[in-house]
Amino acid sequence: MTASGGGDLPEMSTKTSFFGLKLFIFIAILFAIGIVIVLIFIFLCFRRNSKKHGSVVKKHSSGTIPLVSKDINVVKHKPRDLSEIEDVVEPKKNEILEMKVEIGRRGKKSEGECSDVSYGGCSETTSLSVEDPNIGWGRWYSMKEVEFATRGFAQENVIGEGGYGIVYRGVLQDGNVVAVKNLFNNKGQAEKEFKVEVEAIGKVRHKNLVRLVGYCAEGAKRMLVYEYIDNGNLEQWLHGDVGSVSPLTWDIRMRIAISTAKGLAYLHEGLEPKVVHRDIKSSNILLDKNWNAKVSDFGLAKLLGSEKTHVTTRVMGTFGYVSPEYASTGMLNERSDVYSFGVLLMEIITGRSPIDYSKPPGEMNLVDWFKGMVASRRGDELVDPLIEVQPSPRSLKRALLVCLRCIDLDVIKRPKMGQIVHMLEADDFPFRSELRTMREKDQVPSHADIYSKVPYPSKHADPVEKSRWR
Template structure:
């Protein structure tokens, strides 16, 4: 009776008692049940965590985490560019590639809009030949009309041995976030499969090259004042790249065909496919020599050492082109005039600067304005890179009312007993310093 009362009163069961389930003892069966419950809970938690992580990755991908922009470009000897991963703890040691097929869940990301290939095909009428507005070694540019009514320029990059991918990365790095009135704006991108396309704002008045060297009639519409406005606008755009950004951007292909003009003759620097980024701790970057013959600085052509001084030299050639209306290299000219730099220096040294002005300019410039432009050219193409002015200084020189070197020139003449007042030239006081000839071998 006592034993019966104890069991009915709720005493603990005998855990060593064998059950009818496989003959297992009660405590063994209870342990198995507990382990099963714990395992089930852990599996549920793991599935929930994985699902949450995938959702976060999708949100991050559609919110503009790509394309990835590097903060620093180290010295390299190839055109390959390293693009950092934004959220890595040590970004200097990480490298990632732009995704082959970016998400189209959200069309607006980062610095522009992701366009689908179908959108751009529609905008350009299937990339019709009639919409071609430019063509170069790295791609074809089409005029496009988007569904919202806006007009754009679509650059379809040619996939020559991966060059399209390289140029795509460079453009995104260099001007993805840049907004300046003298730089062509990058509106968006397209990356589907092997296709790489860049969508720019449309500039509606052609290139400087077309207006300088095309068939414009007996009188050029580019007056002297318009040409100086174009020069100042180009200089301001380059000054922003060199001095207003961190890291600075070296364009590396400054030339007349890369200067676009709007209806008011405002200049916009375009085509950043060869650009290089230069961090604050680097005075130059060593890279493969690229650019256009006639515009490339001698020191870069011979050593591959690139910095903003190379752009300054190219701008000096561009300014000569504006003044004279001649191409940097013109084999149709007499032997002494084929190379614009050599001919230009010789004319200035012989005090024949008036003869340098493009004969298609109807109204000749003032002596002061011409003198200022000529000497800016000479400063820009100085063979000593350290003596070339910065682009910001060039803007000031071209915009200054008074000639910036007047007082300096007079001081030098007063100190030099050889140059007396009686010996002063009757016309423009051209620079008297020795100008060394260009080493033509470095241009090959």
């Protein structure tokens, strides 16, 4: 073979045994493959480092939020007799819901278009279209708006991840900060959770419940847009690396417990049909910069009409928080949430997880260990050692009593959430200020006389006024 182009070397133009390619072409291919491999290696290293650095701490208004990297076991099984399973949401409600949230269906706007966006004042017969951004239960966002807010669902914007979706921090075009929950579309789960959350809290406005701002539904994608809570969740502050002294003082912990109870009381007693959350746990309690709690994640919620005492459904929830009667029978009502709240309150008091396999055998189950310690009159040893200033004996005894009443195996004996608010807020009653005024007038009753009048509601007590927990 003769060399072409004056300067070419003859040996470089010779054919090789590899597919009959010329030598210089073969070398060029090897060189290109080498470059591609190096680039892939650099990309993987960079991505791994960015994930590592991005998962250490997240900044917020109070400093840094400790992250908890542990698996949460979720209970997902069915009762033995599947024929007994009922769906809580009635067919009529499902029809209304599908009509309100099935954004992809094109249609004409209703002539009497709703003007009250926040509280869902639209008629049930409203026909929706993609062009209508406000459908009565929040705002409809397009996929472009959501992608813009989250910077294309960037990894550095991830603020949470669970079994049903990934939560991103986003900034809307108007500057408002939101949390975008991108639901996993596993066997239709995204569509189901999307409908449940919109129906359960779409119209709800309460200071201790995370507000649903809007949603996005395009194709198979289902996303929920919430208000952004800037101080992490309770699990991070209880079980994360916070140092030798927890920033959650006893008073802050009781504030979190009371505000959580108020949110649940509104779901149970302030709505019709009532909403059973079904997944009360520390990671679903979000905290603002003033340590006020907001209950979040209504993907497992069930609606329970006033005519029903319970509903039989699949057992779902988080291991350690699920009430025993619900776990064994699948019968669910609001008292199941009360049990979960009791476990949550134990977690707040002790700083321990409901199930901790790193503990000795007798302490792995928080409920069993807690009850044993109280029965042995060692309640003062239950307080989280990271709390610098110990609570008063009276405040501690009140909290322990609430825990024990919430986890009573007799469902009927468990208090309602409104009563729990009343019990936890007992120190907020104006008895001390009244006592101080009466002392100034030299009309001094004893402490025992005053505090004996503090009403601890029993199961027969009158319901607490709604203004106590709104």
